[in-house]
Amino acid sequence: MSLSYKSATAYVFADIFDEYIYTPPPAPASPPSTPSSSLTPPPVPASQSDTPPTVLEVPLGTLIECLNIFGTAGAGASGAKHKKWRKAGDDDGDAHDDEGHGGRIENFFGPAGGEKRTGMRLSYAGEGHPLTLLVLEDAAGPTATCEITTYDAEPHLELPFDAEQTALKIILKSSWLRDALSELDPSSDKLTFIGNPPTAHGTNTTAARTAARATAKPMLRIQAVGSFGSTEMDYPNDREVLETFECTRTVSFSYRYSNITRAIRALQHSTKTSLRIDEEGLLSLQFLMPSPKPRGGTSDAFIEFRCLPLDEDI
Amino acid sequence: MRFRASIENVHTFHRIIQTVEKLQKKCIIKFTETEIHIICNTDESGVQIWSQIRVVSLFTDYRIQSNANNEISLALATDALSQALRSAAAHSGAEEIVMKLAKKRDVAVLSFEIFGASRMGRRVKVAHDVRIEVLKPADVARLKEPLCPEPDIHILLPPLLKLRTIVDRLRPLADVIAVRANGSGKLQISAATESAKMDVVWEGCANPRMAQEGLSQGVPDGEQNDIDKRDPKQMFSVLVHVRSFLKFLNAHVVSTTTIACICQNHCMILYVYIGDVADAGGVLTFYIPAVLDD
Secondary structure, eight states: OGGGGEEEEEEOOGGGEEEEEOOOOOOOSSOTTSOOOTTSOOOOOOOTTTSOOOOOBOOHHHHHHHHTTTSOSSSOOOSTTOOOOOOSOOGGGHHHHTTSEEEEEOOOOOOTTOSOOOEEEEEEOSTTSOEEEEEESSTTSOEEEEEEOOBOOOOOOOOOOOGGGEEEEEEEEHHHHHHHHHTSOTTEEEEEEEEOOOOOOOOOSHHHHHHHHHHSOOSEEEEEEETTEEEEEEEOSOTTTEEEEEESSOEEEEEEHHHHHTTHHHHHHOSEEEEEEETTOOEEEEEEOOOSSOOSSSOOOEEEEEEOOOOTTO | OEEEEEESOHHHHHHHHHHHHHHOSEEEEEEOSSEEEEEEOOOTTOOEEEEEEEHHHHEEEEEEEOTTTTOEEEEEEHHHHHHHHHHHHHOTTOSEEEEEEEEETTEEEEEEEEEEEOTTSOEEEEEEEEEEEEOOHHHHHHOOOOOOOOOSEEEEOOOHHHHHHHHHHHTTTOSEEEEEEOTTSOEEEEEEOSSEEEEEEEOOOOOOOOOSTTOSSOOOHHHHHHHHHSOTTOOEEEEEEHHHHHHHHGGGGTEEEEEEEEETTTEEEEEEEESOSTTOSEEEEEEEEOOOOO
């Protein structure tokens, strides 16, 4: 049952694509809730933000295999080595995009030092149509066309996070959290996040700070308990480590370790992490993903995991 | 029955056996005066290998003698042979590697003797004996290559390692893939299942005109003309098991040039050339039976 206690969402913004064309699906002819006589003119099409988004479901494993069909799109080194993917014969492209949203992704993660990168065009013509990927490695190489069967989206578990009810909010460099989690014994059962309000200390001398640190409760403690023992890790009260720390009262919630490990892949590839826990113990982990190219002003893609706490009474 | 040879090109020989090892636990090797034939024809997937390698491309100082037209055929375990060759290939400084037929404690073996020097400069001899079963000429005569109709199309494949990466991705999605090719250099590999439909297309592959020599099944002149008259855009296809195709793709360790032939709805034949095509030291011929669509 633990499967249903978490959800994950990746937010990818349109400008990660070189081209992004989205045509909202036509609104239903006559919504049953608003009876209108045939004499009244049809309602003005709602603006894009009002229309329901296009939702579709595809088998994730298949999508990943398709994206990496040439073996060069895998998660590799991030950052610096992104190169413009040149493509000849791009003229006929627009025909594909008439109906659905289309776009060509700049390949983001090529193998370190490798010359070739996978690029792709993704299109979806609407309900009942497959999700079509055109994957290319370079202009001279083979082309792969993948049509992935789409399904009507099943309702997903919604775990709404109420920002008003935030009990603990931390922003830190992902590597700090990644290193901590990688230290844990993989056989751990339970992971506990403990947050304490920061203790005020006006002193600036290092010695005084060290002393304060020794006596004060740790601002953030990660505790793992498993059948072979337990681990505790404390984060220091240091802006270098915890860039943002908001906590009004002592918070302690436990999560199933296996649920948290699901987020580790995303954590490893991210640059910054926002960790929030609300009054009910709902955990929200947001991982900021490195962007493939410099972007102006818009926010970066991120992946969010939400997870319900373990019931301490059981 | 006498047989002795020095292995000159141990890396190539090792790679050939590695390819064979992945297909079958046992194989048949037939040594003749000029060629060595490696045959695998009992794999349950139906994939067969019939290969002929020129003696001069692997061996020097090659001596063979038998009552059966100076041919010796034997069956042996591929992994044992592969291990012996791996050991020989690892001795980079080996002065000589001798392979000979021997009898030890009443058991026929193919004995490999590796002469080299230790790091201290002392002479070292490492010997491996691979147990073999010598086949009777009558049994060997019964071995027959699979009969195939005239191939519909010949096409030069892209590098096998590249191809293998792609086919590896298809494996979790489908059991059977379609291989299609036409006379204008187009090669297509497709898989279709409930969850996805995938097509990988290469353009600009060469369509070799088949020269007769070196191939086990040549094209008579008259039919070559027929082939030329056909529509070059017409695609010929064959369905094969992904696993069978991957077994063939293990040959990427030896391959330089590979020609695929498609006999529509019948089989695929793949000629993996060892060394340069112009001066091919040999060819591994793979036969992959088609999966018939009901």
